[in-house]
Every structure is written in structure tokens, then in C-alpha cells.
Amino acid sequence: MDAENAGNFNVIQYNYHGALNQAWKIEQISTNVYRLESQNPYYQYQGRKYLSVSEYTDDVDLFYINSTYTTQRWNITLNSSDGTFTIKSLWDNKVLQVENSSTTSTADIIKATSTGSNSQKWYFEKIPTPKTSKIALENSLPDGKFWNHSPSDSNSVTSIRSSECTHHGTGVCKNANGVYDGACGCNSYSNSIQCNGFAKYIAKLTFGTDVWASAWDYSEDETSLYFVKPGDYIRYNGHSVFVVDINPDVYTFLVAECNFGQDCVIKWYRTISIYDIMDTFTHIYKSPYVFIS
Numbered sequence: 640m641d642a643e644n645a646g647n648f649n650v651i652q653y654n655y656h657g658a659l660n661q662a663w664k665i666e667q668i669s670t671n672v673y674r675l676e677s678q679n680p681y682y683q684y685q686g687r688k689y690l691s692v693s694e695y696t697d698d699v700d701l702f703y704i705n706s707t708y709t710t711q712r713w714n715i716t717l718n719s720s721d722g723t724f725t726i727k728s729l730w731d732n733k734v735l736q737v738e739n740s741s742t743t744s745t746a747d748i749i750k751a752t753s754t755g756s757n758s759q760k761w762y763f764e765k766i767p768t769p770k771t772s773k774i775a776l777e778n779s780l781p782d783g784k785f786w787n788h789s790p791s792d793s794n795s796v797t798s799i800r801s802s803e804c805t806h807h808g809t810g811v812c813k814n815a816n817g818v819y820d821g822a823c824g825c826n827s828y829s830n831s832i833q834c835n836g837f838a839k840y841i842a843k844l845t846f847g848t849d850v851w852a853s854a855w856d857y858s859e860d861e862t863s864l865y866f867v868k869p870g871d872y873i874r875y876n877g878h879s880v881f882v883v884d885i886n887p888d889v890y891t892f893l894v895a896e897c898n899f900g901q902d903c904v905i906k907w908y909r910t911i912s913i914y915d916i917m918d919t920f921t922h923i924y925k926s927p928y929v930f931i932s
């Protein structure tokens with residue numbers, strides 16, 4: 640179930656990509672009565688974000704919160720035979736259904752009289768808690784500090800200093816074997832150095848797996864940027880970033896990064912537009928699940 644990214648408050652069926660417009664928060668109001676709140680950043684910003692039925696048609700859309708409307712209250716009942724759930728409106732006892740029992744992407748979501756058909760059955764999948772919270776990441780990798788170590792010490796991903804690297808230049812950060820092992824004083828994670836090592840390191844801290852592990856999806860398709868989500872690693876223009884949030888316009892996002900502007904400086908919450916980086920986009924590692932912390 641997908642809160643359409645078109646700013647029209649419509650709710651649709653769409654192929655899974657795991658971005659915020661496919662994430663929902665379920666709030667219990669009373670015994671088996673729930674509200675479903677879209678996490679789409681645009682609808683979050685608008686406040687019109689609650690899964691609601693129309694009083695006049697069979698439309699299902701997003702609407703502003705109302706403490707009394709039964710149009711945005713739902714019974715969620717387990718079908719014990721197959722582990723699916725039926726989601727029934729308290730407004731008129733109709734249930735959530737994919738229009739015309741479509742199995743394609745895109746299809747509208749509506750309400751209909753319950754028939755027990757598969758088009759009225761839903762699974763819930765819990766988004767795991769990240770291994771490290773955003774606050775903990777910001778505390779251990781503080782904005783304005785430098786992700787480096789003294790060249791006389793060995794490489795350390797946990798070394799944070801107050802002074803900029805002084806040696807950056809073509810080739811100087813590779814060892815004699817051509818490997819970015821961090822001996823130069825820039826921190827390296829798994830032979831990825833500076834921005835690249837930082838983004839891969841923060842990804843590992845967040846999810847517990849490396850970007851090259853099977854839980855991550857790799858893509859060189861720039862249209863992947865339309866589905867960017869918190870937790871993704873992006874490489875563009877010779878620079879790597881870790882996505883920490885999506886803005887309400889859904890086409891700009893906020894990153895944590897190192898080595899942008901100053902040598903190996905750590906920065907949090909710089910805004911990037913997907914349109915500004917499409918031309919120089921190289922690849923994305925899509926995180927195993929959306930980073931909500």
C-alpha cells in the first residue's frame with residue numbers, strides 16, 4: 640500500500656520499494672480500533688496523512704486527523720487460515736480492497752463489501768529498529784569534526800579529531816599497493832576512504848550489514864533516485880553520501896557525509912536535490928529497510 644507521490648492524497652497499490660510513502664504507522668485507539676498514518680514526507684508536512692474512506696463514494700484517500708470521524712478508524716482482523724489481515728472501515732463496514740482485484744502496479748485502493756477475496760487481504764511487515772539511532776550516530780560522528788587520525792597512528796574508524804587533514808592530493812592517500820588503507824591519516828573503512836568509507840561505515844552502523852551484502856540492492860539506474868529513502872547510500876560526482884531524511888517536497892533529501900567542502904570534515908543534514916545529481920549519478924546501494932529512528 641503506497642501513498643501516491645503525486646501530492647493528490649490518493650492511496651494505491653504499487654511495486655514494493657520500501658520508501659517512506661510505503662511506510663505506515665499504526666496507532667491503536669481502543670480494542671481493535673486503529674488509525675493508519677502515512678509516513679510520506681509531503682503528507683506528513685501537510686498533516687493530511689490518515690487513511691480515510693469517503694462518506695459518499697468508495698474512495699480511500701488520506702485526510703486530516705479528526706478525533707471522532709469513524710471514516711479514519713479501522714478494525715484489523717487476522718485471517719487465521721493464511722496469516723493475512725482484513726482491514727474494515729468503522730464508517731460503513733466495507734473493507735480495504737484493490738480496485739478490480741488488480742495485481743498490477745499501479746492500481747487504486749478502494750473500499751468494498753467484504754467477500755473474503757485475496758484482493759481484500761493484507762500483510763503487515765514491521766520495519767526493524769535500526770542498530771544505531773540517529774542521535775547515537777550524530778553523537779559518535781559529530782557535525783564539524785573530522786573523520787581522521789594522526790598519520791603516525793594506525794587507521795581507526797572511531798577516531799574523530801578537531802583538525803582537518805593536511806595532505807590531501809592526487810594519489811597520496813593510497814598505500815604502495817594502491818589500496819586506500821588509511822595509513823595516510825584519513826580514516827578508511829574496509830579500504831574505502833574519506834567520503835566513501837564514511838558512508839559505508841555509517842551504513843554498517845545503522846543496519847548491521849555492509850552495503851555489498853545481499854540485504855542491499857545495487858543499482859546504476861538514475862530513476863532509482865525517485866524512490867530514495869533514509870538509509871540509502873548514494874555515489875555521485877565522485878562523492879558518497881548517506882541519506883538520513885527526505886524533505887516534504889520528496890525530491891530533495893538530507894545527508895550525512897564526510898570530505899565535502901573541507902578535507903574529511905563530517906557534515907549532517909546538507910540538502911541535495913535529486914535533479915542536481917542525476918547527471919553525475921553513479922550508483923546507489925538501497926538499504927535493507929527504511930531508516931526510521
Ligand SMILES: [Zn+2]
Pocket residue numbers: 804806807811812823824825
Ligand atoms: Zn588521506
Ligand SMILES: [Zn+2]
Pocket residue numbers: 787804807824825826833902903
Ligand atoms: Zn582526509
